Amino acid sequence: MLATVNSCSVVGLDGVLIKVEVDIANGLPSFTIVGLPDKAVQESKERVRSAIKNTGLPFPRTRITINLAPADIRKEGPAYDLPIAVGILLASETIFGDTDKAIFMGELSLDGSVRHVSGVLPMATMAQRMGYTTLFVPAQDAQEGALVEGLTAYPELKGRDMSSERLKSPPQVDITCSCRVLQAVAKR
Numbered sequence: 001m002l003a004t005v006n007s008c009s010v011v012g013l014d015g016v017l018i019k020v021e022v023d024i025a026n027g028l029p030s031f032t033i034v035g036l037p038d039k040a041v042q043e044s045k046e047r048v049r050s051a052i053k054n055t056g057l058p059f060p061r062t063r064i065t066i067n068l069a070p071a072d073i074r075k076e077g078p079a080y081d082l083p084i085a086v087g088i089l090l091a092s093e094t095i096f097g098d099t100d101k102a103i104f105m106g107e108l109s110l111d112g113s114v115r116h117v118s119g120v121l122p123m124a125t126m127a128q129r130m131g132y133t134t135l136f137v138p139a140q141d142a143q144e145g146a147l148v149e150g151l152t153a154y155p156e157l158k159g160r161d162m163s164s165e166r167l168k169s170p171p172q173v174d175i176t177c178s179c180r181v182l183q184a185v186a187k188r
Contacts, residue, residue: 003090006103006132007083008123009075015119015126019069020080020104022087027063033084035068038076047078047108048085055112060092078107079117082136082156102134103127106141106156114138114156124148 005020031045052059066084068075083104089095105123106114120141127135128151135145135153145153 001091001093003087005083005087005090005099007080007105008103008119008126009073009079010119010122011073013122015123016073017126017130018073018075018080018083019067020083020087021067021069022084022091023065023067024060024088024091025063025065029061029063031064031066033066033068035066035071036074037068037080038074040078041068041075041080044078044081044084044108047081047110048088050110051081051108051112052085052088054110057089057094058092060088062092064088064091077117078115079105079119081108082106082114086136101132102136103132104136106136106138116140120144121147124151124153127151 001024003022007018007020009016009018049059086104105117107117109115116138120137121144124135124145125148128148135151137145137153139155142153142155
């Protein structure tokens with residue numbers, strides 16, 4: 001099966017769309033990430049595997065190939081953990097949902113919780129400019145993502161929360177930002 005999940009990267013000061021393509025095929029179990037990933041992205045294999053298992057969902061014992069497109073942009077940092085995990089779960093038909101107009105970003109901990117990532121505001125701005133309507137981000141970054149008009153930011157999904165119903169209608173973020181969040185945005 002093949003699944004595609006949208007994510008972002010920051011190049012300079014601008015957000016860039018990254019397509020996380022996941023292919024699950026028969027064969028000896030393997031997990032390969034291609035598309036110019038750095039060491040942190042390569043290490044996501046272990047974080048994703050543990051996060052999926054520790055949330056009670058099955059991790060496929062098949063040949064898994066992840067392509068981070070476009071291949072000419074260097075992918076850095078752990079922000080691709082969440083889209084890779086969602087892609088694996090969609091491709092293995094463990095979860096179902098329409099992710100075409102959504103962007104996913106976040107580092108996974110081994111228990112499946114989602115950790116802070118840097119650069120949410122430029123990535124959210126890029127998502128809105130390209131016509132995306134939904135942003136799945138770590139809980140502490142949801143208010144920053146919600147600052148972009150026309151974009152709905154949802155706090156983290158944990159593995160046990162990744163049901164089809166949750167992907168269709170996740171809880172909304174309260175966009176009343178604290179002074180601390182507004183000050184951080186103003187500094188940026």
